[in-house]
Amino acid sequence: MHALRASIMHCLADPGEGSDPATWEYFDDGLLLVDGGHIVNAGDATTLMRDLPADTPVRDFTGKLIVPGFIDCHVHFPQLDIIGSYGAQLLDWLNQYAFPEEAKFADAAHAREVAQAFVDELLANGTTTALVFGTVHAHSADAIFEAAEQKGMRLIAGKVLMDTNCPKDLRDDPESAYAESKALIERWHGKGRLGYAITPRFALTSSPEQLGAAGRLAAEYPDVWVHTHLAENMDEVEEIARLFPDSRSYLDVYEQFGLLRERAVFAHCLHMDDADRASMASHGGAAAFCPTSNLFLGSGLFDLASMRAAGVRCGLGTDVGGGTSLSIPRTASEAYKVLHLQEHALPATRALYLATLGAAEALYLDDKLGNFAPGKEADFVVLDYAGSNLTRRRTAAARTIEEKLFALITLADDRNIAATYVNGEAVR
Numbered sequence: 081m082h083a084l085r086a087s088i089m090h091c092l093a094d095p096g097e098g099s100d101p102a103t104w105e106y107f108d109d110g111l112l113l114v115d116g117g118h119i120v121n122a123g124d125a126t127t128l129m130r131d132l133p134a135d136t137p138v139r140d141f142t143g144k145l146i147v148p149g150f151i152d153c154h155v156h157f158p159q160l161d162i163i164g165s166y167g168a169q170l171l172d173w174l175n176q177y178a179f180p181e182e183a184k185f186a187d188a189a190h191a192r193e194v195a196q197a198f199v200d201e202l203l204a205n206g207t208t209t210a211l212v213f214g215t216v217h218a219h220s221a222d223a224i225f226e227a228a229e230q231k232g233m234r235l236i237a238g239k240v241l242m243d244t245n246c247p248k249d250l251r252d253d254p255e256s257a258y259a260e261s262k263a264l265i266e267r268w269h270g271k272g273r274l275g276y277a278i279t280p281r282f283a284l285t286s287s288p289e290q291l292g293a294a295g296r297l298a299a300e301y302p303d304v305w306v307h308t309h310l311a312e313n314m315d316e317v318e319e320i321a322r323l324f325p326d327s328r329s330y331l332d333v334y335e336q337f338g339l340l341r342e343r344a345v346f347a348h349c350l351h352m353d354d355a356d357r358a359s360m361a362s363h364g365g366a367a368a369f370c371p372t373s374n375l376f377l378g379s380g381l382f383d384l385a386s387m388r389a390a391g392v393r394c395g396l397g398t399d400v401g402g403g404t405s406l407s408i409p410r411t412a413s414e415a416y417k418v419l420h421l422q423e424h425a426l427p428a429t430r431a432l433y434l435a436t437l438g439a440a441e442a443l444y445l446d447d448k449l450g451n452f453a454p455g456k457e458a459d460f461v462v463l464d465y466a467g468s469n470l471t472r473r474r475t476a477a478a479r480t481i482e483e484k485l486f487a488l489i490t491l492a493d494d495r496n497i498a499a500t501y502v503n504g505e506a507v508r
């Protein structure tokens with residue numbers, strides 16, 4: 081067993097817009113006890129020290145803040161090198177930037193190199209778990225799984241399925257999509273901490289036959305994830321309505337093909353109605369709220385209030401490369417602004433929830449991740465208020481822990497990540 085001494089904060093449930101104090105815990109002088117990759121306890125240092133065996137190593141991070149590892153519910157590792165590409169909305173952005181970049185992943189060595197760099201960037205930003213898109217190439221999934229496995233990370237990923245409305249060199253077909261995904265599930269799903277996600281890019285780039293094949297696979301493997309995009313952009317939504325005239329809505333397309341179920345995560349979910357939200361909640365689907373991407377690509381504003389009121393599981397996604405940062409705190413800061421524009425609030429405690437426990441609930445991993453309940457996996461981040469001069473000054477001027485955390489979230493970058501722990505071990 082070993083211990084870390086620092087301030088500690090975690091969520092027990094969704095704090096809501098009112099930052100309900102019963103839903104989160106903060107220990108100003110805290111102690112986190114870790115054994116064999118799992119949390120033993122978290123609490124007040126003075127109390128916990130009394131029963132601690134004298135020879136227990138204690139790492140002193142006094143003055144810093146330990147929170148659970150951040151979870152990114154939607155990101156594309158092959159788009160790492162096109163982050164911040166200028167001037168286009170979704171469909172043009174895919175054609176101008178994403179598809180040409182993803183074509184480079186036909187080269188397996190390139191896929192491995194980018195996967196390594198991507199995982200390093202996640203950890204540098206305090207992200208310990210992510211739900212990740214590959215490219216259409218099966219070896220892109222191998223590459224990201226191998227990179228995550230080396231670090232011992234809990235990571236979910238999948239090869240992209242796309243067989244229409246995209247460049248010819250990026251197409252699979254219904255049969256190969258099924259066979260390759262099945263082989264990848266058998267190779268990777270449940271291996272160590274890794275999980276597989278059946279990953280149709282979106283209903284625009286998969287034929288009905290391919291969506292059907294994905295649905296059959298999803299029925300065959302109920303414990304794998306489904307990961308796709310939904311209702312991101314108005315032109316996209318109109319095109320879906322034209323292609324699938326018999327579907328009530330965009331979400332209904334996925335439902336008809338058996339892709340709306342527990343462990344199905346839909347990125348964006350911007351242009352939806354109440355019936356969609358109710359259906360998503362009742363089927364156990366989840367939404368990835370990707371504010372930097374939604375603003376950058378001019379897609380729209382995520383309606384967190386309606387989603388949560390309907391009972392939809394929600395976490396944050398960076399959506400790099402449409403998103404502009406791999407930092408979950410920076411993503412939460414943009415989420416605050418998106419909600420502000422809709423006359424809603426995002427207190428720091430709820431931002432922390434969306435970044436940790438809420439995301440774990442969205443991914444059906446809340447029995448393993450998301451807070452410091454005894455027995456959960458020991459993935460956590462040590463945040464440094466003094467990572468930059470500005471964050472040091474600003475957080476010193478804060479009057480409460482909520483103000484302090486909010487300022488840190490608003491201003492933080494990777495300089496504020498003092499250490500990232502995976503499985504109880506510092507990996508950065």
Ligand SMILES: [Zn+2]
Nearest residue numbers: 156309347399
């Ligand atoms: Zn995306």
